[in-house]
Amino acid sequence: MARKPTDKQLFKMKNEWLEQFYEEVKPRDFYRAVFPEGSFEREGHPEDEKCNGVLTVIEGEKARNYIVFDELNMVDEVKGKEFAIMSPVGYSGRNRTAKNARWLYGIAIDLDGVEMEQLRDVFYQMKNEFLPQCTYCINSGHGLHLYYLFEKPVPLYRHLQDQLREFKYELTRKIWNRYTSTYKERDQVQYQGIFQGFRMVGTQSKLGKRYLVTAFETGERVTVEYLNDFLMDESKAVTDFKYKSDMSLAEAKKKYPEWYEKRIVRGEKKGRWHIKRDLYDWWLRKIQGGEVSVGHRYWCLSVLASYGIKCDIPEDEVLTDALELLPMLDHISDDEHNRFTKRDVLDAMNMYQENYVTYSRAEVERVSGISVPPNKRNGRKQEQHLQLARGIRALKEQMGENVVGGGRPDKAKIVEEWRTAHPEGTPKDCIADTGISKNTVYKWWSVGEAL
Structure with a gap:
């Protein structure tokens, strides 16, 4: 019986198999494909007023972010580094945060547990159009990073970020199946957001400095519409790429400069619910x-x-x-x-x-992969639970305690009490539980939030 190859042997075998059919690309060429010339601000030219890439290098117990300008010089600087990551996202700032994200240049799927049988099956499924054909396949060590680069970058407006995250989760569920990974259990699938950074091409894989992350060009650029066709749940498809308001951002910037600075530039929200520890x-x-x-x-x-x-x-x-x-x-x-x-x-x-x-x-x-049970009402029905909450409120008022919201409509109280009892709840959950209209729930949703 043949011995099972080691992880290091498998890494070399996967590279050899990919080299038979696809062309290996150098790190700079790969990132030039991800971020075409002109995508970023040129170094020393802030007047370009463009976003930039951000890569993170972790050495010892310290992490440091570096800005990637249009010349991509930092890609060469980190070659051979032990741990450097980057996402296919353009940012306006030094930090890889959602509020700084401006453009999504592609979707990268991390597929783990890939041995030779699984590697061949990934491309078999792509050839037979069961899976979408990836633009680049990255041999990252134990698994693959499949990059689907967009023909045109997608603007990361706030209202699109949640949609794109769910879209990527659904695409991950499609690609990570029992034939493409040795990890067969559902809870072993690794769902990652659109801002997730991946080990950079040309840097070390987990296997060490002799096993560098390697890229192969395997297909054409894609559109979101093309990827939508492969989703098992059509409700997760992304189709709306326009800002929700009919007013353009440029017009909004002129008409509402304070709102634009807070909500678009800094990504601030109206407020949030602070809860106990x-x-x-x-x-x-x-x-x-x-x-x-x-x-x-x-x-x-x-x-x-x-x-x-x-x-x-x-x-x-x-x-x-x-x-x-x-x-x-x-x-x-x-x-x-x-x-x-x-x-x-x-x-x-x-x-x-x-x-x-x-x-x-x-x-x-x-x-x-951990179960998070919904909040319980100790066996009480929803109306009983709300009646109890109102009774506690009335008792506090009788005792002379300061109760926020006195004199407001009953529905405002119900929304506030529901949020108190369900700190993890969403407006949609509140609407379903209370039967209050959507507009009313959203009207009173910010009650008690810290502004």
């Missing part, structure tokens, strides 16, 4: 209790970071908690090449920012 502590206990699987370690810490800022936990406390979890998370895997390191912890801490406080319960379950 119970949610953060509960999630921390879930991780400590051993419910984390190998493929979801990064995302479990990412959720911890997002819950940290949601519950107003100081960042240094969250980072300390995350680092204390490191030995346990590292020992979940028996694979010496799949260690969990401080660099993974630091990368997960990127989720400690306002943009991620709105993670829904369903989304947390999807990315972490």
